[in-house]
Amino acid sequence: MYSAKVMDHFQNPRNVGDMPDADTVGSAGSPTCGDILKLYLKFHNGRVSRATFKTFGCGAAIAASSMLTEMVIGKTVSELKSITNTQVAEALGGLPPIKMHCSVLAEQALKSALEKR
Amino acid sequence: MKPIYFDNNATTPVRAEVFEAMRPFLAPDGGFGNPSSLHTLGQQAHAAMESSREQVAALVGAADPAEIVFTSCGTEADNMAVIGAAFAHRDKGRHLITSAVEHHAVLHACDYLEKEHGFAVTYLPVDRHGRVSPDDLRAALRPDTLLVSIMTANNEIGTIEPIQELGELCRNAGVLFHTDAVQSAGKVPLDLKEWPVDLAALSGHKLYGPKGIGALYIRRGVQLHALLHGGAHEKNRRAGTENVPGAVGLGVACHLALKEMATEEPRVRALRDRLEQGLLERVPCAYLNGHPAHRLGNTTNVSFDAVEGESLVLALDQAGFTLRNEGLPGLEISTGSACASGLLEPSHVLKAIGVPSDRIHGSVRFSLGHFNTDADIDAALDIIPRAVDRLRSLSPIWEDRQKAGV
Numbered sequence: 001m002y003s004a005k006v007m008d009h010f011q012n013p014r015n016v017g018d019m020p021d022a023d024t025v026g027s028a029g030s031p032t033c034g035d036i037l038k039l040y041l042k043f044h045n046g047r048v049s050r051a052t053f054k055t056f057g058c059g060a061a062i063a064a065s066s067m068l069t070e071m072v073i074g075k076t077v078s079e080l081k082s083i084t085n086t087q088v089a090e091a092l093g094g095l096p097p098i099k100m101h102c103s104v105l106a107e108q109a110l111k112s113a114l115e116k117r
Numbered sequence: 118m119k120p121i122y123f124d125n126n127a128t129t130p131v132r133a134e135v136f137e138a139m140r141p142f143l144a145p146d147g148g149f150g151n152p153s154s155l156h157t158l159g160q161q162a163h164a165a166m167e168s169s170r171e172q173v174a175a176l177v178g179a180a181d182p183a184e185i186v187f188t189s190c191g192t193e194a195d196n197m198a199v200i201g202a203a204f205a206h207r208d209k210g211r212h213l214i215t216s217a218v219e220h221h222a223v224l225h226a227c228d229y230l231e232k233e234h235g236f237a238v239t240y241l242p243v244d245r246h247g248r249v250s251p252d253d254l255r256a257a258l259r260p261d262t263l264l265v266s267i268m269t270a271n272n273e274i275g276t277i278e279p280i281q282e283l284g285e286l287c288r289n290a291g292v293l294f295h296t297d298a299v300q301s302a303g304k305v306p307l308d309l310k311e312w313p314v315d316l317a318a319l320s321g322h323k324l325y326g327p328k329g330i331g332a333l334y335i336r337r338g339v340q341l342h343a344l345l346h347g348g349a350h351e352k353n354r355r356a357g358t359e360n361v362p363g364a365v366g367l368g369v370a371c372h373l374a375l376k377e378m379a380t381e382e383p384r385v386r387a388l389r390d391r392l393e394q395g396l397l398e399r400v401p402c403a404y405l406n407g408h409p410a411h412r413l414g415n416t417t418n419v420s421f422d423a424v425e426g427e428s429l430v431l432a433l434d435q436a437g438f439t440l441r442n443e444g445l446p447g448l449e450i451s452t453g454s455a456c457a458s459g460l461l462e463p464s465h466v467l468k469a470i471g472v473p474s475d476r477i478h479g480s481v482r483f484s485l486g487h488f489n490t491d492a493d494i495d496a497a498l499d500i501i502p503r504a505v506d507r508l509r510s511l512s513p514i515w516e517d518r519q520k521a522g523v
Contacts, residue, residue, distance in 0.1 A: 002431075007431075007435070010428070010431060010432075010439075011435060011438040011439050012438075013511065016510070016511055018516065027513075031474075031475040031478070031514055032474050032475060034425055034454060034455055034456050034463075034474075034475075034478040035425065035456070036513050036514060037513075038513045054511055054512065054513040054516060055511055055512070055513070056423060056424075056425055056511075056512040056513055056514045056515075057425050057428065057456070058425050058427035058428050058431075058454070058456035058457070059427060059428050059431040061425070061428075061456075062428055062511060098459065098460075098461060
């Protein structure tokens with residue numbers, strides 16, 4: 001059902017954890033919907049220097065969160081604004097149609113982090 | 118490493134004895150005859166079918182093997198009972214009663230009758246353990262009620278319904294009573310000749326038989342419309358050339374289940390109890406879903422707070438990787454979480470027993486079976502708490518709860 005890339009990011013999630021000195025924290029989802037993503041970002045010289053996440057959700061939600069943190073590191077704010085859910089899904093080697101909302105969760109968490117910045 | 122299989126309510130492996138009994142009826146030079154044929158090959162197939170029918174009848178305690186009709190699966194048997202009874206008895210009325218926790222094979226058949234054929238259906242609620250109340254059934258029966266359908270035991274939480282009491286109410290009211298016995302057949306004794314039950318469905322692949330075969334018990338004298346129309350197979354009740362290898366496999370599976378039930382049920386129950394108690398002791402914030410006592414001995418359904426069920430299913434399936442120890446076996450289980458269902462709908466059973474939605478997301482079902490051993494339970498009690506811990510270490514909900522000291 002899942003691509004090898006999704007399984008890799010689920011089994012070996014990158015950049016897990018909270019970040020006490022984060023510059024901004026974005027979140028998306030709710031416990032009732034069954035998924036919550038919290039995204040922590042640290043900026044240095046106008047670019048994301050560190051990104052971490054914590055996620056409650058299915059395998060695809062955890063993989064999308066992990067992939068998102070890899071995608072945002074090194075990016076400027078304007079570059080971050082152009083990241084879409086489709087890009088997250090593509091980077092994961094695709095998601096099953098009913099799991100596309102997990103990539104939307106990633107985009108929403110990123111937007112929320114940028115709004116709160 | 119061989120995975121540990123705890124998903125026997127989804128399907129069971131075919132037992133070696135079943136496979137061997139089926140082999141002659143599948144082999145290229147074997148008994149491929151059509152049971153309707155008059156020649157020797159046909160009559161051999163016919164004889165094999167009839168001996169299987171006796172074995173199925175014995176398992177469910179039918180008075181007469183002629184009360185057993187072979188179907189293609191449990192779903193067909195349930196559909197035949199519900200839709201076949203509704204069409205045959207629509208002159209009596211257009212009302213059916215079922216429960217909120219039935220399998221979709223019954224619920225969606227009822228839904229079809231409501232939407233496409235103008236029947237009315239009452240869905241009885243259940244208590245927090247998943248039991249239907251006889252008082253609720255008594256109150257729901259109407260003069261135009263033609264059928265009541267209540268499962269013998271629930272597939273997700275294992276709760277056993279008070280079938281004899283519910284059936285008695287139906288019999289006194291002159292209403293047909295169907296029970297979906299797919300999960301209970303082979304696990305607990307059934308005595309349909311003594312019980313006030315008119316129709317009962319079962320399935321081959323839930324009791325170590327093959328997929329593609331089921332059966333419907335139809336009490337002598339009960340009229341049903343057929344779902345399939347064609348030849349005079351199964352005494353005009355189910356057209357279509359018989360699945361001889363499937364029926365033979367189902368027969369042997371029923372025979373083994375009946376022969377071994379007295380020893381096998383307590384053995385599996387003891388394994389299940391050890392797994393369940395071990396999990397509830399070792400994992401904080403874990404909760405049992407289902408009836409503590411009136412429950413199938415092989416089933417336990419547990420909610421783990423702050424963990425999503427689909428991710429737990431994946432983590433356990435790939436335990437060697439997720440727990441960074443390739444020596445660990447995978448564990449195969451299911452979840453009631455919406456994220457794991459094709460329609461993103463959380464379990465209707467857990468909703469009906471009042472489990473809050475966040476706890477439904479964290480629910481998983483362990484259904485044990487014939488091939489499980491003490492060593493499986495030891496491994497599971499080592500692996501599951503670690504997998505839950507690992508997912509909780511990723512979970513913002515768990516983090517918030519830890520900070521709040523809940």
